[in-house]
Amino acid sequence: MRLGSLAGDCPPPMKTITSWKKVSVALEETDNPVLNSIPNDIVSTNDIDSAIGTLTSHIRTVVENKSRIVPAKSGSKLLKNVSEFIRAKNAALRRTGKYPTGENVPCACIPT
Numbered sequence: 001m002r003l004g005s006l007a008g009d010c011p012p013p014m015k016t017i018t019s020w021k022k023v024s025v026a027l028e029e030t031d032n033p034v035l036n037s038i039p040n041d042i043v044s045t046n047d048i049d050s051a052i053g054t055l056t057s058h059i060r061t062v063v064e065n066k067s068r069i070v071p072a073k074s075g076s077k078l079l080k081n082v083s084e085f086i087r088a089k090n091a092a093l094r095r096t097g098k099y100p101t102g103e104n105v106p107c108a109c110i111p112t
Contacts, residue, residue: 013072
């Protein structure tokens with residue numbers, strides 16, 4: 001147990017950002033040495049376990065390679081009016097998706 005300031009002793013909070021689109025593209029590649037190592041004829045439970053382990057390891061590696069760790073709170077803040085504009089645009093897009101009426105559709109065409 002340690003006594004003292006919590007703020008000074010704690011590392012800055014971090015978060016992981018994953019590009020799921022890049023993960024999807026990487027997983028679509030079928031000509032891969034890792035995937036080619038899985039046999040076509042799986043006849044035993046050991047073969048099943050091995051294939052599952054290989055596939056799980058491959059997916060984990062792809063996700064890790066397409067992810068990056070960044071500070072949880074970035075120092076850059078958007079200007080208040082930019083934040084309000086983005087919030088309004090997102091609200092208009094949500095309205096359009098839920099209620100695609102003639103009144104809501106033009107709202108979603110806000111130029112970015």
